[in-house]
Amino acid sequence: MSLLERLNNDMKQAMKNKEKDKLSVIRMIKASMQNEAIKLGAKELTEDQELTVLSRELKQRKDSLHEFDKAGREDLVEKLRTEISIVELYMPKQLSEEEVSELVKQTIIETGAKSKADMGKVMSAIMPKIKGKADGSLVNKFVQQHLS
Incomplete structure (x- = not known):
C-alpha cells in the first residue's frame, strides 16, 4: 500500500x-x-x-x-x-543510536575520511542512506565524534 x-x-x-x-x-x-x-x-x-x-x-x-x-x-x-x-506514524522505522554510529563508522571507512575537514564528504555520503530514518543532527554529532 x-x-x-x-x-x-x-x-x-x-x-x-x-x-x-x-x-x-x-x-x-x-x-x-x-x-x-x-x-x-x-x-x-x-x-x-x-x-x-x-x-x-x-x-x-x-x-x-x-x-x-x-x-x-x-x-x-x-x-x-x-x-x-x-x-x-507515517515515517519509516527510526534507527537506534548504535545503528547510526555503526553506519557513520562504515561511511568514514568507505570515504577514506581522516579529519574534520572531510566531514562534508562523509555527510553527503551517509545522508542518502539514512534519509528519514534518523535525525540529521544526530548523524552530524556522530560524524564529529568519529572524526576527532
Missing part, C-alpha cells in the same frame, strides 16, 4: 471516528505532498520524494515545538506534540 493510499484510508477512518487532530494533520501532509508534486511537475511522487515531504513536515513541527516551548506556550506545545506523534 502506497503512502498516499494509507493517508486516504486513515483520513476516512479519522472522519468516521471524529478525530479532528489526526484528520487535520493528514490533510496537511496530503496538501504538502500535492504541492511538491505540482512543484516537481510530476503526477505522483516517488517513495523518496514522499519521504522528503514527510521529513520536512516533521522537522517543521519539531522546530516550532522548540520555539513554542522556549516561549512558554504550553497550549501550542501540547498540540504540536500530538501532531508530531501523528506524522511519525
